[in-house]
Amino acid sequence: MAQQHGIIVLFDVENALKERTLAGNTYWFDNMKLFGSAGVGTEKLVTIVPGTYFSDGSQATEQVLNWLPAALGAIPPTVPRNYLAEQERADDRRTLDELASLDAEGGVEEADVKRLQRRVGKRARPGTGRGLTEGKLLDVTGRTTGSAAAYNYPAPVITDITGQAVVEKIMYPAQYGSPDMIYDGWYWAATVDTSRPGVYPYTMHVQLHELVEQGGEMVWRSVDLTCESSLKIISDPKRNGFTGAGLGELPLPAVPAAG
Amino acid sequence: MPPKSRQAERRPARPVTITAVVDPVAALASENLDDNLYLYDTNRIAGSSGFGTPALHSRVRKGDTLLWNVIPLECETFVALADIEIDPRIAEPTRKVYPGTDIVFWTAEVKQDLTEPALYRLSFLLGTVGTPFTPNARPALAGAAGEGKERR
Numbered sequence: 001m002a003q004q005h006g007i008i009v010l011f012d013v014e015n016a017l018k019e020r021t022l023a024g025n026t027y028w029f030d031n032m033k034l035f036g037s038a039g040v041g042t043e044k045l046v047t048i049v050p051g052t053y054f055s056d057g058s059q060a061t062e063q064v065l066n067w068l069p070a071a072l073g074a075i076p077p078t079v080p081r082n083y084l085a086e087q088e089r090a091d092d093r094r095t096l097d098e099l100a101s102l103d104a105e106g107g108v109e110e111a112d113v114k115r116l117q118r119r120v121g122k123r124a125r126p127g128t129g130r131g132l133t134e135g136k137l138l139d140v141t142g143r144t145t146g147s148a149a150a151y152n153y154p155a156p157v158i159t160d161i162t163g164q165a166v167v168e169k170i171m172y173p174a175q176y177g178s179p180d181m182i183y184d185g186w187y188w189a190a191t192v193d194t195s196r197p198g199v200y201p202y203t204m205h206v207q208l209h210e211l212v213e214q215g216g217e218m219v220w221r222s223v224d225l226t227c228e229s230s231l232k233i234i235s236d237p238k239r240n241g242f243t244g245a246g247l248g249e250l251p252l253p254a255v256p257a258a259g
Numbered sequence: 260m261p262p263k264s265r266q267a268e269r270r271p272a273r274p275v276t277i278t279a280v281v282d283p284v285a286a287l288a289s290e291n292l293d294d295n296l297y298l299y300d301t302n303r304i305a306g307s308s309g310f311g312t313p314a315l316h317s318r319v320r321k322g323d324t325l326l327w328n329v330i331p332l333e334c335e336t337f338v339a340l341a342d343i344e345i346d347p348r349i350a351e352p353t354r355k356v357y358p359g360t361d362i363v364f365w366t367a368e369v370k371q372d373l374t375e376p377a378l379y380r381l382s383f384l385l386g387t388v389g390t391p392f393t394p395n396a397r398p399a400l401a402g403a404a405g406e407g408k409e410r411r
Binding site (some may be wrong): 008010012014015018024027029030031033034040042067069070072073074075076077078079080083086087090139141142143147149150202241 | 272273274276278280282284285289290294295297299300301304310311312316320326328329331332333334355357358359360362364366
């Protein structure tokens, strides 16, 4: 099997929530530009899927795709998996330490208390969204914030992959759990039937989250939107990746060249 | 309800984030970072241009907080923003890490409104290569030309 494709979808979450559409607010990437993917870094990605066949005409490879969503203007997905929870706990510890160190005998400065009150931050309830837990609001640099306008957007969640490529059984997408330390242990992947060359569009269903005030509480509200991309499946005879020629042994010299 | 003009003047609570999406494997294989670097920012509505290219022009105003960060296309391969070279009269970026991690980001405050685009230079560390990679194309900070004229 060829290397797995990674497809990253970067969402301009702030504008997408404002405009209630992913059109113009989505940037697609894959790691196959060298092999012929088109529109990498734009809204119109066509992912190349190089299929191969053996000399007898039978299918030689399948292809595996992986999709990973990311939010523009947020803490990047490269921070550790439990980063937000760790930050919340570390911040609580610091606040408690400082609270304990306020000197009650000499009188507690009101300014100190106010400062600590701000440090405590605000919590937001998960509401109806997927993949969210109750937690403190962090800003985009990873610090607690009390401002509902400065919070870090939660990672977008892929909820489904549909469309022609799925209906025609070109690919079989599903969500998988994994010990991957970066994407919260869940990711969408698909295997592709490479025996039918052609261009096949598909639709990605994505859930974004916005913070709203509800009955005096901060609650995450889910916003479901869709965006589109395509697979371009080609088929070539299977060949040796080192020599470009037919299958067989590598043309290594029996004795290494001198020098 | 406050008048609209006051709302427009209010500074957003979030920084203007400039994100570099890097395909480190392709950049290392082809020794060409320009073709494998895609820059974006959160100010498209305000007029930023050049999205998805290494020559992004970010529309900024005096007093804006800027934040640069990196998203690698291959999470297994190391990418970090090593340096930002820009006229210190316009901004003086400082290197920071997300608390409790070694993931780097840079921040700066825009010191003046710009009448002409101020080009700057980004350098990246890729994989295990010790020398930073610097793309030939240069991004820029740009002011709001129309607004500048109105203020005179």
